[in-house]
Amino acid sequence: MCSLTTPNAPPxxxxxxxxxxxxxxxxxxxxxxxxxxxxxxFFWRRPAYSDHPVLADISxxxxxGERVALVGRNGAGKTTLLKLITGxxxxxSGRVVVNGRVQALMNVGIGFHPEFTGRExxxxxxxxxxxxxxxxxxAIEDVIAFAELGEYLDQPFKTYSAGMQARLMxxxxxAIEPEILIVDEILGAGDAYFSAKSAHRxxxxxxxxxxxxxxxxxxxxxxxFCTRAIxxxxxxxxxxxxxxxxxxxxxxxxxxxxxxxxxxxxxxxVLGDVELRKKILAEVFQVEPSTSSHxxxxxxxxxxxxxxxxxxxxxxxxxxxxxxxTVVRSGAAIRIEFDVRATLSGRLPCTFVxxxxxxxxxxxxxxxxxxxxxxxxxxxxxxxxxxxSSVLLGTGSYFFSAxxxxxxxxxxxxxxxxxxxxxRSFEFKVRSTLPDDPxxxxxxxxxxxxxxxxxxxxx
Numbered sequence: 001m002c003s004l005t006t007p008n009a010p011p012x013x014x015x016x017x018x019x020x021x022x023x024x025x026x027x028x029x030x031x032x033x034x035x036x037x038x039x040x041x042f043f044w045r046r047p048a049y050s051d052h053p054v055l056a057d058i059s060x061x062x063x064x065g066e067r068v069a070l071v072g073r074n075g076a077g078k079t080t081l082l083k084l085i086t087g088x089x090x091x092x093s094g095r096v097v098v099n100g101r102v103q104a105l106m107n108v109g110i111g112f113h114p115e116f117t118g119r120e121x122x123x124x125x126x127x128x129x130x131x132x133x134x135x136x137x138x139a140i141e142d143v144i145a146f147a148e149l150g151e152y153l154d155q156p157f158k159t160y161s162a163g164m165q166a167r168l169m170x171x172x173x174x175a176i177e178p179e180i181l182i183v184d185e186i187l188g189a190g191d192a193y194f195s196a197k198s199a200h201r202x203x204x205x206x207x208x209x210x211x212x213x214x215x216x217x218x219x220x221x222x223x224x225f226c227t228r229a230i231x232x233x234x235x236x237x238x239x240x241x242x243x244x245x246x247x248x249x250x251x252x253x254x255x256x257x258x259x260x261x262x263x264x265x266x267x268x269x270v271l272g273d274v275e276l277r278k279k280i281l282a283e284v285f286q287v288e289p290s291t292s293s294h295x296x297x298x299x300x301x302x303x304x305x306x307x308x309x310x311x312x313x314x315x316x317x318x319x320x321x322x323x324x325x326t327v328v329r330s331g332a333a334i335r336i337e338f339d340v341r342a343t344l345s346g347r348l349p350c351t352f353v354x355x356x357x358x359x360x361x362x363x364x365x366x367x368x369x370x371x372x373x374x375x376x377x378x379x380x381x382x383x384x385x386x387x388x389s390s391v392l393l394g395t396g397s398y399f400f401s402a403x404x405x406x407x408x409x410x411x412x413x414x415x416x417x418x419x420x421x422x423x424r425s426f427e428f429k430v431r432s433t434l435p436d437d438p439x440x441x442x443x444x445x446x447x448x449x450x451x452x453x454x455x456x457x458x459x
Contacts, residue, residue: 007393009064010099012180012211013085018094020055022082055078056235057094064100067212069222069243069251074233078215081232085213100179100211103129105170114158115243118149118168121157125172139175146197147171148166151235167194174201181205184215194305218444219247223361238281244399245298247361248424249284252301257304281322291326292316296399296427303421307406309348310419313381314339315402317428328433330442331390338384340404344375349373350419352384353403357424358440360397368408395432399424 055077062068070078083089084096086104093194112121122143123136131139144153147167152160160168183202199221206212206225214225222229222243229246231239233253239246254334283304292315318339319325336354351371356364367386374382403421432439 011061012064012066012098012100013060013213014095014097015058015060015081015084016097018058018081018084018091018096019053020054020077020084020089021051021053021092032215045225050230053092054235055084056089056237060230060237060240062213064211065209067206067226067230067244068214069229070213070215070232070406071217071219071229071246073254077235078232079184082184082215087184093363098180100181100321102180103173103176103178104182105173105184112157112165112169115156117155118147118153118157118160119144122168126175130178131176133249135320137397143168143171143175146175146201163194171195172199174205175199177208178203178210180211180213182213185217212335219251220361222247223359227236232283233277237346239285242297243295245425247299248296248298251423252303253280253284254284255303256305278323293326294307294426294428296425297353300425301423302425303418306418306420308316308419309342309344309376309406310350310382310404310421311343312338312342312402312404314421315422315426317426325428326440328432330393330395330430330437334388334391334402334428336386336402338402338404339381340384342378342380342382345376345378347373348376349406350406351408352386353401353405353408354386355401355403357399357401358397364393364398366410368410391429391430392442392444394437394442395430396440399427402426 058081070081071423072078080089082104084091085098085230086102087098101128112125117122122140126136126139126143146222147153148163149160149168152164157165157168202225212225214222216222226243228237229241229250230237231246231250239249247345257280260280274295294315294317316339317325317328319328320333320338325334338352340347349371352369354367356366358364369384369386375380401421402425404419405416406419407415407417409415432442
């Protein structure tokens with residue numbers, strides 16, 4: 001079972017100068033010779049294979065109880081690193097130290113027999129993990145209740161739909177609470193209802209003190225479950241920081257790759273263009289200095305590829321008295337001000353946009369201004385503001401993106417044409433006037449009491 005970490009607990013994971021290489025063979029015959037250990041016999045010939053490093057001199061330490069995400073493109077080395085931690089692979093060089101029992105939700109459902117019923121498969125999977133007696137029976141009941149398969153539980157596994165299989169496999173895999181939990185892209189299994197249930201189950205596992213290592217392409221999941229993120233690119237760690245800072249940099253990198261791939265109107269592969277990726281990485285890590293006192297972790301994340309016309313020079317959050325406010329009172333008024341600078345002269349259409357996010361990355365609300373046609377003069381500054389007459393948010397930290405668009409349609413955001421977009425770059429905090437108020441949103445509403453209740457009150 002998971003337990004809360006102690007101050008002197010050893011690190012959960014230590015990856016020390018680890019390199020993992022695979023051999024790429026020119027022919028199938030060469031592969032067979034090498035697999036059978038016969039290549040050295042033919043010492044007079046050059047082996048027809050080359051070593052390809054998937055991970056290159058990786059070092060990191062994860063403390064017991066930490067919640068860490070691994071992010072990166074497909075082929076960056078994330079899954080290989082996980083398999084080194086679980087013992088499926090051995091490193092070519094270096095050292096992997098694991099302190100604690102590991103449960104890996106990677107190839108979920110391996111070992112489920114298609115001819116066995118769901119109930120039989122669950123029992124076998126849990127027994128294989130070491131459960132027995134009352135612990136086993138309790139875990140089986142937990143899986144049955146969580147999967148909600150009803151009468152299908154006693155039908156052959158092969159008759160289940162893909163969604164039903166995913167439900168049962170996820171439930172069985174998470175019935176065990178280890179000291180180290182590894183999750184690789186399985187939270188989206190099943191329908192929306194079950195995905196939400198899976199997320200709640202993951203939150204419970206993580207909050208019980210387990211060390212969590214999550215691989216996901218969903219940045220919302222990264223922010224929801226993790227406080228730290230490690231970005232792998234080309235088999236190397238390029239960033240290891242606060243989760244929000246890494247998410248912002250990685251999203252900007254991904255966006256710049258998309259823009260580069262579409263340059264010239266023709267799709268071209270950027271995956272094999274190492275120099276281009278290095279150039280884009282360097283641009284991403286040149287974090288722009290911000291004059292805003294509201295800059296969030298990682299600084300300004302300016303997405304490239306926008307239309308020429310306007311640049312956002314500053315964003316300010318002002319309180320009711322008109323002064324800069326980094327902390328606001330729930331129910332008070334605030335104003336978000338844009339300071340934009342024209343880079344072209346002429347009649348330019350523009351729409352201002354603010355998107356609010358919760359601390360765990362969920363979109364809270366989107367606010368678009370009306371489109372205006374501005375007669376701009378290059379170098380001149382222009383202002384716009386968004387006013388909330390009463391902040392109805394509960395206590396917490398909130399992040400927002402700020403953008404100016406040349407063209408935007410909420411029905412087709414993929415076709416939007418921004419002048420400038422600063423992603424998740426700003427933050428403000430809200431404090432409730434009520435002690436211990438757990439509300440995320442304080443929605444205005446009115447109670448109406450019936451006549452009987454009113455007579456009781458006045459009696």
